Amino acid sequence: MALSSVWRGALAVVMLLSPWAAAAQSVQDRLKTCLACHGESGQSTVPLTPSLGGQPAFFLNIQIFMFREGIRKVPLMNEMTRGISNNDLKALSEAIAKLAPPPPPSDTPDAKRMEAARTLSEMNRCNVCHGGTYAGGENVPRLAGQREDYLLHTLREYKANTRRGYDAAMQDVLHAVDDKQLVDLAYFLARQK
Numbered sequence: 001m002a003l004s005s006v007w008r009g010a011l012a013v014v015m016l017l018s019p020w021a022a023a024a025q026s027v028q029d030r031l032k033t034c035l036a037c038h039g040e041s042g043q044s045t046v047p048l049t050p051s052l053g054g055q056p057a058f059f060l061n062i063q064i065f066m067f068r069e070g071i072r073k074v075p076l077m078n079e080m081t082r083g084i085s086n087n088d089l090k091a092l093s094e095a096i097a098k099l100a101p102p103p104p105p106s107d108t109p110d111a112k113r114m115e116a117a118r119t120l121s122e123m124n125r126c127n128v129c130h131g132g133t134y135a136g137g138e139n140v141p142r143l144a145g146q147r148e149d150y151l152l153h154t155l156r157e158y159k160a161n162t163r164r165g166y167d168a169a170m171q172d173v174l175h176a177v178d179d180k181q182l183v184d185l186a187y188f189l190a191r192q193k
């Protein structure tokens, strides 16, 4: 009796493992391609290419879905995600979310500029949605330690309505924020831990 339950257990493991192992393989291969641009350890060193480490899995899931469906229009990323299955998309998001978040740049931040931008951020409630430490959560992205060039680029795109979000939150928020303020916010957010 003990033996047969062991066998049943072993059989269940084999049946679970084979398809799962195949899927894991393809996700791992895909992940390598992704991280060639986005940074092997989750921290990007490529201009205008975001770090992905520490991003909430659900946020990644939504963005990869929007790339695949062509809702967020970036030809390169639309191509990279073409035909990805929902299961692989989910597994990929979960694997990426586990990578370490990017550390902020090692320069000494300009204290006055940081303080002014903190006030600006709090006035616009950036910290309310993105979290007190800007680590994000659920559908809201992590901003802390993100590349400054990417932050500025993507904020300008929301403002110009050329980046479609999953909802209109960012377009609404940036309505009253001018370009100089976007520059300061990107500086500030890139230097959060």
Ligand code: HEC
Pocket (backbone or CB within 6 Å): 030, 031, 033, 034, 035, 036, 037, 038, 048, 049, 050, 052, 060, 063, 064, 074, 076, 077, 080, 081, 092, 141, 153, 154
């Ligand atoms: C050849 C370089 C390259 C490769 C390979 C690549 N990406 Fe990207 N990815 C980019 C760039 C550049 C952007 C920024 C697009 C923009 O300007 O909005 C981006 C954006 C993203 C974003 C949005 C992140 C954010 O914070 O808004 C996600 C998620 C993402 N990529 C995931 C992936 C995944 C998953 C793969 C592999 C299937 C992948 N990328 C492969 C260059 C690349």
Ligand code: HEC
Pocket (backbone or CB within 6 Å): 050, 062, 121, 124, 125, 126, 127, 128, 129, 130, 139, 140, 141, 142, 143, 146, 151, 154, 155, 164, 165, 166, 167, 169, 170, 173, 174, 177, 185
């Ligand atoms: C009402 C909630 C809310 C507020 C307030 C808010 N955000 Fe966001 N933010 C979001 C959501 C949700 C997203 C993802 C939207 C999408 O699907 O593109 C986002 C995306 C972003 C991104 C894109 C990051 C990436 O990796 O792609 C940046 C940068 C950003 N927000 C900065 C800010 C700044 C700066 C402020 C304050 C001026 C702010 N946010 C205020 C909810 C909010």
